């Protein structure tokens with residue numbers, strides 16, 4: 001456990017797509033009452049514990065998100081991505097994500113498989129390392145923990161076999 005990440009500590013990007021800036025007030029019966037600012041605060045505490053950096057961002061603009069993914073690909077950074085509605089619509093975002101090499105966790109706060117049919121198809125899943133869905137905002141921390149472990153910065157979830 002380290003309070004201050006080392007100079008070479010990896011930065012895990014936590015990228016959020018459209019409407020996720022409204023977490024906390026948006027359909028609380030589906031997405032809960034935690035805001036994205038609350039999620040960020042929790043992730044910063046976790047990052048300090050794991051010895052990594054976490055940078056959380058949100059945008060409603062697809063070109064901005066694609067630019068962030070390109071930069072993450074060039075910098076070989078691990079990414080947690082909640083693509084929001086682009087999950088089900090965006091070939092362009094999937095093509096950008098296909099370039100990521102340091103791990104991509106696709107994350108959904110809600111259980112997309114228990115909702116409308118159109119939410120069951122994701123353009124992102126085939127190019128993701130794995131998917132977290134339906135665990136509420138807790139999923140963000142689990143995804144960060146997984147990517148930190150993958151980067152060699154945290155004990156394996158469940159311990160070493």
Ligand SMILES: O=C1C[C@@](O)(C(=O)O)C[C@@H](O)[C@@H]1O
Pocket residue numbers: 018019020082083084085086087107108109110111112119
């Ligand atoms: O905006 C969102 C949020 C979501 O990605 C989730 O976090 O559960 C699920 C998507 O279907 C939806 O469009």
